[in-house]
Amino acid sequence: MKRRSLLQLTGAAIGLTIAGIPLHVFSAGKKGGVINAMVQPEPPNLMVGITQNGPTQLVAGNIYEGLLRYDEKVNPQPCLATSWTMSEDGKTYTFKLKPGVTWHDGKPFSADDVVFSADVFLRKMHARLRANLASVETIRAVDAQTVEFKLKYPFGPFLGIFEVGSMPMVPKHIYEGTDFATNPANATPIGTGPFKFKEWVKGSYIQLVANDKYHVTDLPLVDSIYFHVIPDAAARANAFESGKVDVAPGGSVEYFDVQRLAKLPGVEFTTKGWEFFAPHSWLWINHRKAPMDNVKFRQALMFAIDREAMAKIAWLGFAKPATGPFNSNIKFYSDDVKKYPHDVAMAKKLLAESGYKGETLRLLPLPYGETWTRQAEILKQNLMQAGVKVEMVATDVAGWNQRLNEWDYDLAFTYVYQYGDPALGVARNYTTSNIAKGSPFNNVEGYSNPKVDELFEAGATAADPEKRREAYLQVQKILLEDVPVAWLHEINFPTLYRSKITNIINSGIGLNDSLARASIN
Template identity: 80%
Template sequence: MKRRNLIQMGAASAAGLTLAGVPLHLLAQGKKGGVINAVVQPEPPGLMLGITQNGPTQMISGNIYEGLLRYDEKINPLPSLATSWTVNKEGTLYTFKLKPGVAWHDGKPFTSADVVFSADVFLRKTHARLRANLAAVESIKAIDPLTVEFKLKYPFGPFIGIFEVGSMPMIPKHIYEGTDFATNPANATPIGTGPFKFKEWVKGSYIQLVANDKYHVKDVPLVESVYFHVIPDAASRAAAFESGKVDLVPGGAVEYFDVLRLSKLPGVAVTTKGWEFFAPHSWLWLNNRKAPMDKVKFRQAVMYAIDREAMAKIAWQGFAKPATGPFNSNIKFYSTEVAKYPRNVATAKKLLEEAGYKGETLRLLPLPYGETWARSAEILRQNLAQAGIKVELVATDVAGWNQKLNEWDYDLAFTYVYQYGDPALGVARNYTTGNIAKGSPFNNVEGYSNPKVDELFDAGAKESDPEKRKAIYLQVQKILLDEVPVAWLHELNFPTLYRTKLNNIISSGIGLNDSLGTATLA
C-alpha cells in the first residue's frame, strides 16, 4: 500500500471518533460535572508549553493546549486540530486540513496562521527538540485559513510523528506575535484551544483548570474542574491518595512499594498505559572519554555484570522490563535480532581482564529521584563489585546531577530518556557525533562516536520507505550492541493510580498529558 494512502486511511478511520478513539456515546455515559483531584510532582516551573517542556508542565498544559494530531498506543496518528492530512509520493510535501470552528480560550478563531506562527516562528526559537526535527523543513505555508502545507528539503521518515501537543503545541499568534516570548505576561495565564482552561495557581498548593465550555468537541469535557495538588513528599502523596484527598496519582509520583499497597485498596485501580509514545528507557551512562570506560570490552563486561531481572523485581517492584538494547520495544523498528547480554559474572570477569582493568575505583552517580533509583544504584554497585569493579556512590540533588552530566564530570551515571515513538526522534540524539556537546544531560553524554552509526542514523531519518528504514535501524542496533556505548537497563512502566469512579483517563499514547478531556466520573 502506498504511504500516501496509508496516512489518508489513518485520518479517515479515526474521523468519527472523539479524542483518540473514545466514541462519543461512551463519553456520554459519564456523569456531567464533578471535580478530579490529581497530584503533580514536582511543581512545574511554568505552564507555557511552548517554553517549558518538562514532565509536570506537559501533564497539565497538554490539556490546555493542543497539537495538530494525537497518537494512539501503537503510535498511529489520529486527528486533533487537523482533521486529515496527505503526503506526496516523494515524502516531501505534507498538507493538513484544519478543523473548522475551533476557538482559542479567549474566543479568537484558530486558523492556519496560528499553525505557521507556532511552528515556524515561536517554537523554532523556544523548543530545542522541535527545532531539531524541523531542520528538514524548507517552508510552512498557510494555503487558506484551514489548510497548512509543510514542504520538506528531503524526506524525513518520522515527520508525521512530531505533531503531538508536547512536541508541537499550537500557540496563539494574536497574543505572542511581536513580543518577547519569554517575558510575555500571558505566560502566567496560558491560553490554548484544549478541553480545559487555566483558572488559578496557588504556588506550593495547587493548580486549577476548569472546563472549556466552548470546546470544539461536543459534550467534552464532562468534568467541570481539575485540581493538581502540589505535595512535595512522596509519603505524603501516598497518604493523600489513601485518605481520599486525591483521586489520581501519575506515574512516578509515589514510591513503587506504595503503588502495590495502594492498588489493593477498595475502589482503586492501576494502569501503565499512556506511556507508549514516550517509551521511557533507562541506562547507565559510561563515560567513553575516560579509561577504563573507553575500552569496548570493559563496557561489555559491565553489561554482563548487571542483574536487570533482580533490579526490575526488587527496586521497581515489577514495573520495569529488562532492556535488550538501545531501542525500547514500543518504538518503531525495534528488533530482537541482536546480541544478548544475560547476566554472566564469569564472562564479565574475563572481559575485564582482557580490557586491562586495574581495579581503580569508579564514581557512580545515582539518579536523585527517590527510593527506587537509590535501590537500583545499590543493586548495581553490588553487581559490579561481584564482577570485580570497584564503585563509590556519589550522591547529588537534581541540580547537582544535571550539572555533573552537563560537564561530563562522572564515570558511571544513571539516567532515563524518552524515545518519542521513532529512532530518528528519540534515539539518534544519544549516539551521534553531532550531539556531543556540553550543557545537556540528555544528548550524547557518553561521548561515543562512530562514523558508520552517524551515517546510518542520518540515512534512517531521510528514508521514507518503512522496510528500508527497518533494515537501516537493524544495522544500527547490531553495531551499538557490539560496542556498548552505554549499559542499557530497563524499559520503564510508570504506573498511574486512580479511583475506579474515574473512567477514560487514558485515551492516547501520551496518557494524562492529553487525555483528561475524555475523563468522566461515575
C-alpha cells in the same frame, strides 16, 4: 502534484475517541464533577512550548493542543488537523485544519497560528522540535484552514512530531512581537484545549476548568481538574489513601506505595499511556577516559549487571530488562541482537582482557527517589562482585544535571523518552553530531562511530519504511557490540486512580491529553 492520502476522516469519524469509542457512550452517563490529581514536582511554568519537563506537559497538555494525537500504537489521529496528505516524493505534507476552533479568549484559531507556532515561536524556544524541523524548508498557510510543510528531504518520522508536547499550538495574537520567554501568558496560558486555566496557588494547586466552547462536541466530561502540589513522597501517598486526590500519575508515589495503594477498595492502576514516550533507562559510560574507553570493559559492565534483580527488587516488577538501545514500544525495534545475560564469570574475563587496573569509578545515582537509590545500591554490588571498584557520588537534581552537562562523571544513571521513533528519540544519544556540553540528554557518553552516524541518517531520511527498517536493524546490531552505554530497563510508570473514573487513559501520551475524555461515574 500527485499526493498519497494518509488520512481522510468524515465529520462523524472525528467524533470518536482515540480508542474508537463513540463519545455518546461516555456522555450518556453522568457528566460533570471534579478530578483531583497530583503533579510532582510543581511545574516551573505552564508554557509547554518553552518548558517540556514532565509536570509542565501533564498540566499544559490539557490546555494546549497539537495538530495530531497518537493512539497506543503511536499511530497519528486527528486533533486540530482533521486530515493530511503526503506527496509521492515524501517532501510535502498538507494539513487540513478543523473549522470553528477558537482560542480560550474567543479569538479564532487558523493556519496563521500554525505557521507562527512552528516556524517562529517553537523554532526559537523548543530545542527538541527545532532539531526535528531541520528537515523543513518552508511552512506556509495555503488558506485559513490549510497548512503546507515543505521538506528539504524526506524525513521518515515527520508525522510523529505533532503531539501537544512536541509541537503545541500557541496563539499568534498573544505572542507575536513579544519576548516569548517573559510573556505574562506563560503563567496564565491560553490554548485551544478542553480545559482552560483558572488559578495557580503556588505550592498548593493548579486549577483548570472545562472549556465550554471546546471544538469536540460533549467534551470535556468533567467540570474541573485540580493538580495538587505535594512535595513530600509520604504525604502524596497519604493524600491518595485518604481520598484527597483521585489520580496519582506515574512516578508521583514510590513503587512500594503503589503496591499497597493499588489494593485499596475502589482503586485501580494502569501502566498504559506511556507508549509514545517509551521511557528507557541506562547507565551512562564516559568514553573520554580509561577504562571506559575500552569496549571490552563496557561489555564486562553489561554482563556484570543483574537487570532481572533490579526489576524485581528496585522496580517491584514495574520495569523489564532492556535488550538494547530501542524500547520495544517504538518503531523498528528488534531483539535479534547480541545478548548480555547476568554472567559474573564472563564479566571478570572481559575485565581482565580490557586491562582494567582496579581504578575506583564514580557512580552518579539519579536523585528521583527510593527506587533509583535501591537500583544504585544493586548496581554497586553487582560491579564489586565482578571486581569493579565503585564510589557513589550523591547529588540533588540540579547537581545531577550540572555534572552530566559538564561530563563530570564516570558512570551515571539516566532515563529518556524515545517518542515513538528512533529518529526522534534514539539517534540523539549515539550520533557524533550530538556530542555537546550543556545537555544531560544528548550523546553524554561521547560515543562516535561513523557507520552508526550514517545508518541513523539513512533511517531518518528514507521515505520507504522497509529501507528505514533495514538501517535501524543494522544500527542496533552495531550498538550492541560497541556498548556505548549499559542499557537497563524499559520503565512502566503506573497511574493510580479511583474506580469511579472511567476512560482515564485514552491516548499514547496518557494523562497529558486524556483528561477531557475521562468521566466520573
